[in-house]
Amino acid sequence: xxxxxxxxxxxxxYLRGLLAxxxxxxxxxxxxxxxxxRVYEVDVEGQTPAALQEAMRQALVRATGRRESxxxxxxxxxxxxxxxxxxxxxxxxxxxxxxxxxGAAVERAIAAxxxxxxxxxxxxxxxxxxxxxxxxxxxxxxxxxxxAAAVRGLPISLIPLPLTDAAGNPLGAEALLQAAxxxxxxxxxxxxGADAGPDTPLQWTLYTRALNRSWSGPLASxxxxxxxxxxxxxxxxxxxxxATARVQIQGVNSLDAxxxxxxxxxxxxGVRRANIAAADPGSVTFEVTARGGAAGLGQALAGSTRLVxxxxxxxxxxxxxxxxx
Numbered sequence: 001x002x003x004x005x006x007x008x009x010x011x012x013x014y015l016r017g018l019l020a021x022x023x024x025x026x027x028x029x030x031x032x033x034x035x036x037x038r039v040y041e042v043d044v045e046g047q048t049p050a051a052l053q054e055a056m057r058q059a060l061v062r063a064t065g066r067r068e069s070x071x072x073x074x075x076x077x078x079x080x081x082x083x084x085x086x087x088x089x090x091x092x093x094x095x096x097x098x099x100x101x102x103g104a105a106v107e108r109a110i111a112a113x114x115x116x117x118x119x120x121x122x123x124x125x126x127x128x129x130x131x132x133x134x135x136x137x138x139x140x141x142x143x144x145x146x147x148a149a150a151v152r153g154l155p156i157s158l159i160p161l162p163l164t165d166a167a168g169n170p171l172g173a174e175a176l177l178q179a180a181x182x183x184x185x186x187x188x189x190x191x192x193g194a195d196a197g198p199d200t201p202l203q204w205t206l207y208t209r210a211l212n213r214s215w216s217g218p219l220a221s222x223x224x225x226x227x228x229x230x231x232x233x234x235x236x237x238x239x240x241x242x243a244t245a246r247v248q249i250q251g252v253n254s255l256d257a258x259x260x261x262x263x264x265x266x267x268x269x270g271v272r273r274a275n276i277a278a279a280d281p282g283s284v285t286f287e288v289t290a291r292g293g294a295a296g297l298g299q300a301l302a303g304s305t306r307l308v309x310x311x312x313x314x315x316x317x318x319x320x321x322x323x324x325x
Contacts (some may be wrong), residue, residue, distance in 0.1 A: 034156045035124045040101040043092060047099075049083055054101050056082035058295075062153030063110060065102075065118035065231030069225070074113040077104065083129045085109075118231050119270050119291060122154060123186035123208070125226060132193045132207050137195045141219055144198050154230075156223070159183060163190065173207045186267055189226055193218070209267035209305040231268060238282035242272055243293030248285045250310055251321040258284060263322050264307055267299045285316060 003218055039062045042055040056274050057070040058078050069075055078085070087102045127145055132138070142158045149156045162177055171179070176188045188267070193202035204222045205214045206229060215225050247260050261284065265274040270291040278285040290297045294317045301307050301319070310320040 021026055028216075035252070037062070037120050037122050037153050037155060037236060039153055039216065040103040040211045041090070041092070041098050042101070042107065043096050044089075044099040044176070045097075050083040052086065052099060053079050056085065056101065058100055059106065061151065063106060063118065065114055065153065067152075069115070069293060071111075072115065073316055074115060074212065075110065078109050078113075086169050118153070123156060123230065123267065123269070124184060125149075125156045125187050125189050126161055126180045126183060126185035127156055127158045127189045127222070128163060128190070129158070129195075129202075130163055131188060131194070132160055133195050140198070141195075142234075144219045145223060145285050152223055153229040155267075156189075157183075157185070160291060161188065169211075173212055176207050177209060177263075189222060209264045210306055212305075230231040242289050242291055243296075244287055244289045245294035245297060246277065246285060246316040247288045247294075247297065248283055248316040248318045249307065249321050250283045250318065251323075253282055257321060257323065261307075264304075268297065270296050271300070307314070 014075070040059050042058050044055045045051050060069040060072070060075055061067055061080065063069070066072075085101045085106055087100045088099055090098045092098045103120075108124045110117050128143060129138070133141055138158070139198075144158060147157055160182070161176070163176070163243070165175075170201070176190075180188045188207040190205050190207070191202040192205075194202065198220070199218045201216045201218055203216055204225065205212060206226050211229075213225075213229055217225060220229065252258050252261055262274070265271055265286065265288065269291070270289075272289040274288045276284060277287045288297060290300070292299065297317070298309075306322055307319040308322060310318045
């Protein structure tokens with residue numbers, strides 16, 4: 001039987017039905033963004049203390065996402081005691097010798113030193129060069145990009161993703177991200193400019209669900225700058241246990257908006273899951289499990305133009321969805 005409110009106000013009844021459908025469909029949405037990175041499997045030149053220390057420096061850069069971690073005085077004991085953290089030795093996919101460090105122990109030591117750990121589930125970044133390179137130049141660019149990405153621990157792939165529609169109009173951020181999703185990508189990094197060697201600056205734009213960033217620089221710096229945008233802020237520790245926060249997103253007035261917010265949360269670094277808890281006209285409330293809880297989520301969304309902090313009541317962390325941020 002219809003309630004008096006839905007009988008007297010069909011639009012309200014429809015909205016309530018739509019919200020109920022969202023709850024039924026989306027009450028347990030998994031939010032596992034990115035791809036796992038083998039942070040602690042490092043190529044090694046022998047098993048001497050010096051070789052293991054150098055391998056540990058490389059592991060620390062990947063683990064934290066920060067270049068300065070290799071020479072960070074706060075992490076010096078980890079480097080000096082590298083042999084203690086060896087779990088096993090193995091062989092890499094190309095037959096190279098590798099050392100495998102005890103990742104859990106290394107992360108505990110990093111956290112104890114007051115440094116941040118970057119989540120091992122990292123956004124798979126599709127790199128696009130515009131205009132496309134000839135085969136030899138493309139292979140050289142791919143090698144340079146993959147080298148830099150391996151150092152920083154970022155999963156990437158250089159692909160010829162179209163940047164315009166059938167009429168030749170440039171694709172916007174949302175269209176690019178939808179195209180990337182079809183290839184399994186989480187974000188898109190576009191380098192624009194003619195090929196004149198690996199040291200020639202290109203104009204780069206990083207497109208993510210939460211934000212867009214632009215800068216100028218050569219191939220290797222494109223990866224460095226991308227990782228610098230993605231990693232946790234210095235002085236915070238995302239090695240803390242996952243915690244759940246109640247998060248209300250205002251400005252959600254349609255299924256399209258809901259789907260966009262879901263994708264934003266899925267792509268937010270550190271978010272494990274986001275289960276819908278309540279839905280009202282104009283807003284949706286999620287129970288979000290993320291590293292560092294509400295503080296970790298706030299850090300990950302800092303600078304986002306799509307989900308911006310807003311005032312609210314009831315104990316929930318409140319953001320406002322801006323579809324064209």
